[in-house]
Amino acid sequence: MGATDIRNIYCIGRNYRLHALELGNEVPDEPMVFTKPSHAVVPMNGSAVEVPGDAGEVHFELEIVLRIGARYEPGADTDRLVDGLALGLDLTLRDVQSKLKAKGQPWLPAKGFKGSAPLGEWFPYPGSAALAETEFVLLRNGETAQRGKAADMLFGVSELIHYIGKHYGLDAGDIIYTGTPAGVAALHEGDRLQALWSEKEVGSCTIKLA
Ligand code: ZN
DSSP states (O other), X not given: OOGGGOOOEEEEESOBHHHHHHTTOOOOSSOEEEEEOGGGEEEOEEEEEEEOSSSSOEEOOEEEEEEEOSOOOTTOOHHHHEEEEEEEEOOEEHHHHHHHHHHTOOSHHHHOSTTOEEEOOOBOOOOHHHHHTOEEEEEETTEXXXXXXXXXXXXXXXXXXXXXXXXXXXXXXXXXXXXXXXXXXXXXXXXXXXXXXXXEEEEEEEEEEO
């Protein structure tokens, strides 16, 4: 599946307790869903990813990304609805987002800019049980920046799919960024990012501030 085949991009905010707290946010009592335009997707295939260099801090957020393979119906077996897994970055203009939050405005300028959704390679979905304890890691310039596992999500895969499917709809080609664990920080020109799933690299890129 190429970027052009991706339809809706749903993202979950504050889905890991320690990440919500590190940004001074309350832990939500239901999934906090926002979207990105499909134009946000760029491949995380070793090449450069261009991000705005003139809009304050750009933060990395490494996330498990689910690909939906069929239309959601109430009561669906969510493990059968997911047909692929990847790691992706929910790049965020943090200073812009802080201003938007203060004014109560939508997050699109902070979260939806072109190139804000680098996406690694797709691999088979192992099912939510196997997913739960598998570690995913973001290396920045060879050092661990983020480490997480799905078991630490506030709202798990099944809950997220039922929630999004019920309220907004899900069908083949939709993807879900499931939220980021703690450790987010600002990127710098030339940063080398590697996404690891169970110690195997499944995506990488170099940051170019433009
Ligand atoms: Zn995120």
